[in-house]
Amino acid sequence: MTPVCDPKVQAAFDAFPAPAQAAAMVLRKLIFNEAAQDPRIGPLTETLKWGQPAYLTATTKSGTTLRLGVPKTGGCAIYAHCATTVISRYAQAFADLDNVEGNRAVHFATAQDIAPDRIALLIRHALTYHL
Structure with missing residues (x-):
């Protein structure tokens, strides 16, 4: 598992309730695993967007940003930019x-x-949305 290198990102994960944090870590691992499977994606940038852990293909620009967060209803969510077809196609x-x-x-x-x-x-x- 790729360690969280940015202390601000780690602090965001630490602020999640325990069940949401566990789900977010599963999603985070899947994000890094998928990126590693396709060399066109390149390295991921893990940062904060709107206070949420976010994953960008900053080097290759191959994809759209994914974010992980805690919705108002509880649990955990994976977010994609609403102007893309990522969620609707799913x-x-x-x-x-x-x-x-x-x-x-x-x-x-x-x-x-x-x-x-x-x-x-x-x-x-x-992660391959722009290819």
């Missing part, structure tokens, strides 16, 4: 399998609610 492909918030996020109550194979497709789509 929702079409996997209708009614996850808690999708419009065209901006997929929510998970716990880490056990994350289907790694399914969410990896969303992550791969986001």
Whole structure:
């Protein structure tokens, strides 16, 4: 697992409630795993956007930003830019399998609610969105 290098990002994760933090760490690992599988993605930049851990393809510009956060309803969510088709295409492909918030996020109550194979497709789509 890639360690969190930015203390501000670590502080953001530390501020998550324990169940949300566990889910966020699962999603974070999937993000880094997907990036490592495709050399076109290149290295990821882990930073904060809107106070949330965010993942950018700053070197290659191959993808759109993904963010991890705690929605008002609780749990954890993976967010993509709402002007992209990342979430809407995921929702079409996997209708009614996850808690999708419009065209901006997929929510998970716990880490056990994350289907790694399914969410990896969303992550791969986001990280290669501009290719």
